[in-house]
Amino acid sequence: MSDIVATLKILKKSFPNPGAMELGSPYQNLVAVMFSARTRDEQVLKLLPGFWKAFPSVEVLSKATTLQIEARINTIGMYKQKAKNLKKMAGDVVSKFDGKIPSTMEELVSLAGVGRKTASVVLVCSFDKTAIAVDTHVFRVTNRLGWIKSKTVEDAERKLLEKVPAKHHQTVNRVFVKLGRYICIRSPRCWACPVREMCAFKKKNLVPPKNANEILEDIEKREKNLEILRENAT
Template sequence: MGLEYRSFMANPRSKSSTQTVKKSNVATGRKPAFRSIYSKAEIDEIFRRFSLQRPEPKGELEHINPFTLVVAVALSAQATDVGVNKATRALFAAADTPQKMLDLGEERIRDFIKTIGLYRNKAKNVVALSAKLLQDFDGEVPQTREGLMTLPGVGRKTANVVLSMAFGQSTLAVDTHIFRIANRIGLAPGKTPDEVEQRLMQVIPDRYLYHAHHWLILHGRYCCKARKPECEHCVIADLCRSPEKTCDIPAPLVELPAKILGE
């Protein structure tokens, strides 16, 4: 790239200072802060490129309002967005509020979504969450994670998606794509979605956090695919340290300097 790099191996902290930090963590019982294998400058550059590739990323689940978004995301578990959209177009045309969904009834909801996996249990949850919204929230979708997670069929991932897409909050819902990428490229590896979420929230720069969820999902869906990543089309291939890379662009042995970011 024609840039002068400083050594990636250079460590400004001395051995004695590292030992002091470790002793301090042991004494307080706190876990040391997570450190990605990528430097802050590299992570910033990764998300800068994602922002250039997709300046205004959008979720692919079709919805009309916050309520239909909650339903769509809940229905998307173990199903594709394309499949959910095909089923919900007619469903939402018939019922786009909790009361209309209750009036529709479980049996008719099943008829609309029977092409989606686990549709019987999901229909029950749609009825139950509609009733819960009317009973506890005056028919309005709550704007807190805690409130959303009281709804039947709504877990942390669904709540995070709704908070981001419906209410503009900077959350990060870890689905299968994000979980795979975070572990595959070593950005924020973890054994559970919650652990990956926590670590991604630590390392992603604040100015990129709002769109990070969609950037990572779309990157996983269309480029860093599960069976075989298409590294030859990847905008971060030269930064990626994944051992699964399918092209001959080597991973960097150096840290990108701050000046690449225009600082």
């Protein structure tokens, strides 16, 4: 357990920025996370200012047609399905939750297009509740670190909720999404990993490539760019 907390503390220092979809209001946060499924964060963040202009609230969104929503989001993957889910989600929030994005896991996952991962991000970022959103990065990195041995995200979420002390739950997704995106990629860059000494992965790649500096500069640039886009997306 002390290793887990120490690892999270190091990663928090290495990746101090909020998650890319940690935005403004619960409505904005929920919609952004729904958009981000199988879509690059940069693409989502770029379309958000126009989207908020067209649909500034869940009430306005609930009155839009699916076609109107599609027209605003057709630059991202699965936009037709996402538009359908958004319309249904907004209608349900208005009719069942008095126009307020709900703040419990049970209520959130009752909404169209909202699974446990999306709900967990919203619970953490908008309502300051403890939850662990397990996406592909969190799943891969925590398995490699040796924190869990899981074959499914459901099992990983359950084990992580048990293993990680509750007051650190909120940090897990924030730091591992970034570590997984930049360093602990498919062929991991262990040579650049700030927590390699605490990692159980057996096939560590510890030799920096010739263009190591370029890679590190590129990571820094991507992270800065993401943060600028995030700040402009509300």
